[in-house]
Amino acid sequence: MKKLHVHLHFLFLLKISVTQFLIVSSSSLNPSIAPVYTSMAAFSPGIQMGSGGEHRFNAHKKLLIGLIISSSCLGFIILFSLGLWVYCRKKSPNSIKNSDTESGNSFAMFMRRLSSIKTQRRTSFNKGYVQSFDTKTLEKATGGFKESNVIGQGGFGCVYKACLDNNTKAAVKKIENVCQEAKHEFQNEVELLSKIQHSNIISLLGCASEINSSFIIYELMEKGSLDDQLHGPSCGSALTWHMRMKIALDTARGLEYLHEHCRPPVIHRDLKSSNILLDSSFNAKISDFGLAVSVGLHGNNNIKLSGTLGYVAPEYLLDGKLTDKSDVYAFGVVLLELLLGRRPVEKLSPSQCQSLVTWAMPQLTDRSKLPKIVDPVIKDTMDLKHLYQVAAMAVLCVQLEPSYRPLITDVLHSLVPLVPVELGGTLRLTR
Incomplete structure (x- = not known):
């Protein structure tokens, strides 16, 4: 309001000045107007009319x-x-930028910021800070990235088993x-995992980068992935009914943390059995956050379609609509894998x-029919009532309509009574 008042005051003064200029100009150019001012001067005290030449001189002076x-x-x-105009141009949100240049520079800026972070020990790890590793150290820790040390395969490279200098x-x-x-994906995963600390989310130990390659260092999960355990050589033989329910509960706890406790909430977008890792005690942790998105920071309905066939929710696959219920659908598919011991997509021909x-x-x-299609490894080893409960839960999670699916918090609360106390639930077994 103050600025508006100053502008109006300025325009008012400008109007007076221009008016005076027009009057003076008119009086000098049109002699017929001069007598009027002469008569006005006669009635004004302190003003004397001079000779005609002096009057013309004053008129020209006023004109100038x-x-x-x-x-x-x-x-x-x-x-x-x-x-x-310059101020508005600078402040305008619609100023044109080269999006390709901007996206290309963002990675370079991220790496400069990453390289400037002071190296910290894992024991004093703080949220938002990432330990930076030297690529030569990683090469030594992995035995020169030997093929025999490969423990997994990702979309853009391999995962290697490593032993760091401190014997970690x-x-x-x-x-x-x-x-x-x-x-x-590298930048996204490092930024997200540096802010997340939860017992059912994989821990980030650090990262490194060079011109041709980037590296992310995680804690080692000795039992590999759930996919390896279920569909690998052992065919799920190490996973009892209660152990499978524990893995489902751990995964639900990790998802609940992402959906309910992260600010802003995080949608994983690629939950699957190969991204659920197991430690030596079969504690499950969600990994691989390259495709994860933060709700509210992106237009979640305009994100490029990504995920794994068999786990992608139908509304996201067909219409591109992404919500936390998309993760719930994927969780339902994982639950079916644990229950039936089958892959999410199987080739018939x-x-x-x-x-x-x-x-x-x-x-x-x-x-x-349900007891007949259960994984043969766990067949007849569970309470049928519990089997029906888990099957009903899986059915709800994979509903075609997202609004019919439960929140992951509801799923978690339903799983807790099915897991023995010693495995993190509330079920007390009778001998």
Whole structure:
């Protein structure tokens, strides 16, 4: 309001100056107007009328002064308008930027910020800070990235088993910087994991980067992934019914932390059995946050479709609608894997595949058929009442309509009574 008042005051003075200029100009150019001012002067005390020559001199003098004043005002207006235009241009949110250059520079800026972070020991790890490793140290820790040390395969490289200088066992994910997408996933995962600390989320030990490759260092999970345990050589033989329920509960706790306790909430977007890692005691931790997004920081309905076939929620696959219920759908598929011991998508022939959800849904709700399709490894080892509860929970999680799916918090509360006390639940077993 104050600025508006000053502008109005300025315009008012400008109007007076211009008016005076026009009057003076008119009086000098049109002699018929002069008598009027002569008569006005006669009634004004202290003003004396001189001779005709003196009057003309005064008129020209006033004309010159008027021209100077008006020119000054015009110049001031031009300068003021130019300054206002420059200010608005700088402040405008719609100023045009080169998006490709901006996205390309963001990775370089991230790496400069990363390299400037003071190296810290893992024991004094603070949120938002990441320990920076030398690539030569990682090469030594992995035996020169030997093929025999490969413990996993990612979308942009391999994961290697490593032994760091302080004798800490670690997993090193090597990301080939072959494209902008690889660089974005590396940056996204490091930034997210540096802010997250939870017993059911993989711990970040540090990272490193060079021109052609980037590296993320995690804690080592000795039992590998849930996918390895269920569908690998052992075919789930190490996973009892209660152990499977514990893994489901751990995963639900990790998801609940992402959805309910992170600010802003985080949607994992690629939850699957190969991204659920198991330590030596079969404690489960969610890993691989390259595709994760923070709710509210992105237009979640305009995110490029990513994920793994068989786990992607139908509304996200068909319409691109991404919510926390997309993670709940993926969790439901993992629950079916634990229950049935089958992969999320199975090939019937070279040209035909079958979805686990599509195949299982009609049988999950039939109490006479359900016990027959359970994984043979755990068949007849559980309370049937608990089996029906887990099957009903899985059915709810994989509903086609997102609003029919439960929140992950509700799933968690349903799982707690099914897990023995010694495994982190509330179930008390009777011998």
